[in-house]
Amino acid sequence: VAHMDVDSTYAGPVYQSGACTAEFCQSLMQHQKQEKIIAKKYAYQIVLDMIEMLKGSSTLVDIEVPDAGEVTVCGDVHGQFYDLLNIFSMNGVPSQDNPYLFNGDFVDRGSFSVEVILTLFAWKLAFPKHLHLARGNHETRNMNKLYGFEGEVTKKYDEELYQLFCEAFCLLPLCHVINNQVFVVHGGLFSKDDVTLDAIRKVNRDQEPPDEGLMTEMLWSDPQPGRGRQPSKRGVGVAFGQDVTENFLKTNNLKMVIRSHEMKEEGYEIEHSGRLVTVFSAPNYCDQMGNKGAFIRLDGKTMTPKYTSFAHVPHPNVRPMQYANPMLGQLFG
Numbered sequence: 001v002a003h004m005d006v007d008s009t010y011a012g013p014v015y016q017s018g019a020c021t022a023e024f025c026q027s028l029m030q031h032q033k034q035e036k037i038i039a040k041k042y043a044y045q046i047v048l049d050m051i052e053m054l055k056g057s058s059t060l061v062d063i064e065v066p067d068a069g070e071v072t073v074c075g076d077v078h079g080q081f082y083d084l085l086n087i088f089s090m091n092g093v094p095s096q097d098n099p100y101l102f103n104g105d106f107v108d109r110g111s112f113s114v115e116v117i118l119t120l121f122a123w124k125l126a127f128p129k130h131l132h133l134a135r136g137n138h139e140t141r142n143m144n145k146l147y148g149f150e151g152e153v154t155k156k157y158d159e160e161l162y163q164l165f166c167e168a169f170c171l172l173p174l175c176h177v178i179n180n181q182v183f184v185v186h187g188g189l190f191s192k193d194d195v196t197l198d199a200i201r202k203v204n205r206d207q208e209p210p211d212e213g214l215m216t217e218m219l220w221s222d223p224q225p226g227r228g229r230q231p232s233k234r235g236v237g238v239a240f241g242q243d244v245t246e247n248f249l250k251t252n253n254l255k256m257v258i259r260s261h262e263m264k265e266e267g268y269e270i271e272h273s274g275r276l277v278t279v280f281s282a283p284n285y286c287d288q289m290g291n292k293g294a295f296i297r298l299d300g301k302t303m304t305p306k307y308t309s310f311a312h313v314p315h316p317n318v319r320p321m322q323y324a325n326p327m328l329g330q331l332f333g
């Protein structure tokens with residue numbers, strides 16, 4: 001990266017490796033909002049710095065929210081950069097006093113995935129302990145090839161930067177526990193009973209998700225009404241009932257599961273008699289579903305969830321899946 005030059009006419013934000021600030025993040029968001037991209041050198045540096053930071057992370061990350069504090073949990077963003085800016089305008093930008101957890105599926109589908117992921121990485125570099133990121137099933141090579149992120153990075157920057165994003169995605173945590181009470185994961189729970197947090201901590205996350213096992217189930221599973229388990233309609237992961245949620249919570253002395261991975265009309269849905277909540281933060285998904293997005297604020301003292309649903313905002317005229325591989329688009333329609 002040292003050998004990369006920045007064009008003399010470049011007037012955009014200047015990233016200082018190892019010294020990322022809220023001011024840089026604000027200027028990055030404003031620059032990208034105008035459909036401009038930051039210099040390739042800085043995009044590389046942000047992702048390389050993210051890789052170094054995530055090497056020190058873990059498969060399960062414990063988050064502590066002080067009694068007087070709150071944390072905001074967001075679900076799928078899917079490249080909807082202008083809706084992400086709207087979340088920050090409604091709920092404030094990340095800071096030590098305003099921590100966030102984004103629960104996977106940052107990219108793919110929406111055609112501003114590069115802007116979303118560089119913004120989230122920059123905020124995490126600015127506030128490592130107050131901006132938390134979990135891996136979704138769309139932070140994977142297979143999905144990025146099909147659903148647009150690989151094409152978008154390659155077009156806006158280059159293939160080598162995409163490979164660096166893949167490295168960073170493999171280092172993202174797979175789940176979080178907030179104040180030892182709330183388990184947050186992108187997909188959901190397991191095909192086995194009595195899975196402990198320690199067993200989860202031991203999972204090797206630095207890989208593409210295998211065909212089965214705890215890692216794949218955390219990224220792909222879905223809750224189902226009623227009890228028991230069924231094979232997932234997605235062909236990966238498992239559909240799990242309220243008894244499975246209750247077994248997991250009891251085994252680990254937890255209060256609640258928050259997960260994402262499924263679109264909801266109001267942006268969130270309370271399931272399994274309140275022991276599990278789905279939160280989805282991509283309103284009017286794919287520019288056509290008409291759904292609302294939502295985020296959840298949890299207070300540090302009681303971990304009581306407060307839900308905010310929100311509508312989509314206008315975005316530049318670039319349709320979803322603009323950068324998906326056209327041949328594959330015909331395959332999947």
Ligand SMILES: O=C(O)c1nn[nH]c1-c1ccccc1
Nearest residue numbers: 105108109137138147234261
């Ligand atoms: O792209 C999505 O809507 C999505 N979000 N999480 N999982 C998916 C998905 C999974 C398999 C096939 C298509 C989409």
Ligand SMILES: [Mn+2]
Nearest residue numbers: 076105261262
């Ligand atoms: Mn998703």
Ligand SMILES: [Mn+2]
Nearest residue numbers: 105136137261
């Ligand atoms: Mn998903």
